[in-house]
Amino acid sequence: MKPEELLCEGALRLGVELTPQMAGLFMRYLSELKVWNRKINLTSLRDDRDIVIGHFLDSISAARFVPAGSRLLDIGSGAGFPGIPIKIISPALGVTLLDSAHKKVTFMREVIRALGLAGVTAMWGRAEDEGNGIERHSFDRVITRAVGPIPDTLRLSEPYLAAGGRIILMRGQRGGDEWEAAETRMKKGFRLAERSEFKLPFGGQSRVIFAFEMV
Numbered sequence: 001m002k003p004e005e006l007l008c009e010g011a012l013r014l015g016v017e018l019t020p021q022m023a024g025l026f027m028r029y030l031s032e033l034k035v036w037n038r039k040i041n042l043t044s045l046r047d048d049r050d051i052v053i054g055h056f057l058d059s060i061s062a063a064r065f066v067p068a069g070s071r072l073l074d075i076g077s078g079a080g081f082p083g084i085p086i087k088i089i090s091p092a093l094g095v096t097l098l099d100s101a102h103k104k105v106t107f108m109r110e111v112i113r114a115l116g117l118a119g120v121t122a123m124w125g126r127a128e129d130e131g132n133g134i135e136r137h138s139f140d141r142v143i144t145r146a147v148g149p150i151p152d153t154l155r156l157s158e159p160y161l162a163a164g165g166r167i168i169l170m171r172g173q174r175g176g177d178e179w180e181a182a183e184t185r186m187k188k189g190f191r192l193a194e195r196s197e198f199k200l201p202f203g204g205q206s207r208v209i210f211a212f213e214m215v
Contacts, residue, residue: 032111057201062170063085069092074095075142082143091117
């Protein structure tokens with residue numbers, strides 16, 4: 001199966017129907033990622049199929065947790081995951097991508113330019129740095145993809161969350177075990193609002209997504 005067919009079929013299995021334009025943007029993204037990955041280490045995944053499943057479909061799986069038209073902060077974006085794929089399938093989103101590696105931020109900015117995406121910004125900095133230029137208490141959703149222990153990630157995300165917002169944590173096959181270990185260490189003020197366990201299409205890798213609210 002060609003990468004675009006794999007992407008579109010996998011997205012459908014995740015409940016997302018990609019338009020030809022969206023699929024085209026993903027294929028351009030794939031091309032840019034492979035070119036840049038020869039120069040800097042953006043991802044350990046090199047094969048088209050692995051990238052489509054492990055990065056694109058994995059990112060798409062979290063899209064349903066981000067309402068259309070909301071403001072999204074992606075902490076630790078790396079090569080743009082999951083923020084850029086979510087932006088592609090939900091163009092009305094306002095997206096801020098944050099990463100501490102200059103080279104990765106440079107790559108994300110080039111992808112944003114190459115794909116002609118509007119309403120998305122890639123910024124260099126650390127979430128724990130109050131001088132990183134990211135607005136506090138202004139995002140409807142803050143999302144991370146396997147960034148640090150659950151309690152620490154919630155603590156880092158909290159200052160950016162607007163009233164009524166949610167923190168979305170994407171985890172791998174050990175996500176359930178991580179939550180059991182973290183539950184007793186949870187900072188007061190957070191409530192687990194939603195938990196979704198599933199397997200990625202084709203690859204079969206287990207995933208868990210948690211959505212937390214402030215109480």
